[in-house]
Amino acid sequence: MERGSQNDEYDGRVMTEEQMEILRKQIAIYAVICGQLVSLHESLSSKLPLSPGVDPTGGGYFDVASPSSYKISHRHRWSPTSMQLQILEHIYVEGSGTPNPQRIKEITLELSQHGQITEKNVYNWFQNRRARSKRKQSQSQFQATTTTLQTVDAVATTEENSCGDSGEFESYDHILFPSADLGIEHLLDGG
Known part of the structure; x- marks a missing residue:
């Protein structure tokens, strides 16, 4: 107020x-x-x-x-039959990509003998299959990289453990020098 x-x-x-x-x-x-x-x-x-x-x-x-x-139509999700999936997988392995529109029409006609399907279903299936394939490929590359890094880490740990309890080198005997006359001082001086 x-x-x-x-x-x-x-x-x-x-x-x-x-x-x-x-x-x-x-x-x-x-x-x-x-x-x-x-x-x-x-x-x-x-x-x-x-x-x-x-x-x-x-x-x-x-x-x-x-x-x-009032009625609002709901979109129904397409569920491929097992025969349709087998055919689609076989076609994908042969071509390994999304077919052209004419080929999609042919595939749709062939698959319609085994259940309901539209051209859009076929196109989307190939798009999704390609995406799944890329995702699996990147996951396997990631796993391979992880395995390599773990191996490198294990080797580094083994080398650290061989250097003694302090984690430092006990001697310089394992370092190779360009000649017997040059020692560690030569490397430190830069010359």
């Missing part, structure tokens, strides 16, 4: 002018959003079939009491 600055009296305002202006802007934005939502709802509901007895001029709203007043 604010108090007047002159006589320290209560002037009845709950919000400052700045807060009132922010509130006005928020209300205006809310009104625009509500209008857009109503338009969207009307356009969507006018495209969906209404149940018998529902007035189609009723603003495009659904009959809430009847759940069958």
Whole structure:
């Protein structure tokens, strides 16, 4: 609550002018959003079939009491049969890539003898199969790299352990020098 600055009296305002202006802007934005939502709802509901007895001029709203007043089709996931999978795998191994559109039509025709299938199903299967193949290849490369690094680490650990308990070399006998006359001093001097 604010108090007047002159006589320290209560002037009845709950919000400052700045807060009132922010509130006005928020209300205006809310009104625009509500209008857009109503338009969207009307356009969507006018495209969906209404149940018998529902007035189609009723603003495009659904009959809430009847759940069958509208139907939204759901996409069904394609589940290939085992025969379709065998054929697809065989074709993939032969070509190792996504076939051209003409070949996809031929494959679809062949696979339709073993169950429902569309060209899009065939195309997507090849795309997914190629992605799986690449992922497995990168995983095996990662595992090979990891194995190599573990081997290198094991060799380094073995060499460290052979250097004595302190972890440092006990002698320089195992270092090869260019000639018998040159020792470690030559390497340290850089010359």
